[in-house]
């Protein structure tokens with residue numbers, strides 16, 4: 001879709017072309033052309049004094065009776081027989097939302113051969129109801145079947161809110177669910193709340209992390225949001241009771257054009273950042289790839305994983321799976337050590353949930369010190385070898 005030109009009103013003055021930040025408007029002899037680079041920002045519409053430009057009507061879809069929708073749902077992700085941590089975290093956020101709406105909190109469990117203990121675990125973390133769809137076709141994740149089943153459940157039971165983890169699986173099929181239901185989806189929320197009139201307040205970084213935007217979905221239901229692992233805190237509710245409901249779905253929901261032939265586990269264990277309790281991260285201050293060996297040595301000593309800023313990743317010193325931040329992983333270890341990292345907001349949003357942050361930077365004004373519990377103003381090439389030596393000495397090891 002792109003802006004529309006009314007040729008009868010257009011005087012080919014070219015003002016719109018100068019104003020377009022995307023360079024999407026070219027001015028010919030007799031008319032202007034709008035290319036596919038148009039982002040529908042509307043600047044051209046505002047600048048055209050002849051009213052020759054307009055934006056296509058992006059409808060809100062057919063009117064819906066929003067009052068028919070009730071309850072908060074969490075899509076419960078699980079792997080290798082255990083509930084994924086993000087689902088615990090979402091249940092605690094969902095519990096708070098459901099309590100504010102005086103509505104039930106429900107978890108949706110999809111898979112094959114699902115053990116009852118998974119459902120019981122979801123109840124312990126706050127679910128009032130667990131909807132289970134247990135079918136052999138759901139043994140391995142495929143976007144199509146998982147999306148179809150979730151859409152079917154939502155259409156028949158009408159939850160007001162649906163939350164899902166921004167994991168690779170969630171990111172893959174949840175947008176398809178939202179598109180099928182013609183509703184909105186806010187990805188990577190860092191905070192969730194609900195207004196008195198039932199609008200889910202979905203807060204996430206916007207404009208490159210420079211502002212936090214709170215987004216609502218006023219006209220469609222369910223209101224859908226994804227949240228990355230480790231952003232919210234899980235909460236066990238001792239003695240919480242709930243019920244498990246096995247749900248059947250029509251066979252056509254389970255069809256998928258994709259066949260999973262083989263699942264190959266991730267080889268690079270060091271990239272399992274989100275699970276690590278200690279992370280030693282390096283930035284552009286490390287100067288070259290070889291210097292990451294210092295971080296690896298330290299991480300090895302303390303049983304941690306190595307992370308990186310986007311600066312270091314962009315330099316090609318370490319692969320992107322190690323990147324922490326807005327466009328990398330969100331982490332919340334017990335200890336996060338930022339070495340030679342400036343502390344740009346896009347990095348900080350990915351690690352500020354860490355229990356304790358140590359920063360090593362030679363610039364005392366570096367913003368990373370604003371979030372650090374302990375700041376070391378030093379040249380990292382002096383500090384790190386001395387620190388490693390000290391740990392080895394304390395342990396009675398020779399370096």
Ligand SMILES: Cc1cc2nc3c(=O)[nH]c(=O)nc-3n(C[C@H](O)[C@H](O)[C@H](O)COP(=O)(O)OP(=O)(O)OC[C@H]3O[C@@H](n4cnc5c(N)ncnc54)[C@H](O)[C@@H]3O)c2cc1C
Pocket residue numbers: 207208209282283284285286308309310311312323324325326327328329339340341342343344345346347350360361362363366378379380381
């Ligand atoms: C849309 C968008 C998304 C982004 N997403 C991310 C993201 O996910 N993650 C991320 O990290 N960034 C992200 N960025 C980039 C971010 O804005 C910064 O550019 C990046 O984090 C900078 O990396 P850095 O701190 O390693 O490098 P620099 O900004 O170059 O900082 C290097 C630091 O090292 C210190 N230093 C230098 N030498 C030494 C030494 N010898 N000893 C000690 N200290 C030293 C310097 O004082 C400096 O503070 C994003 C940007 C945008 C626009």
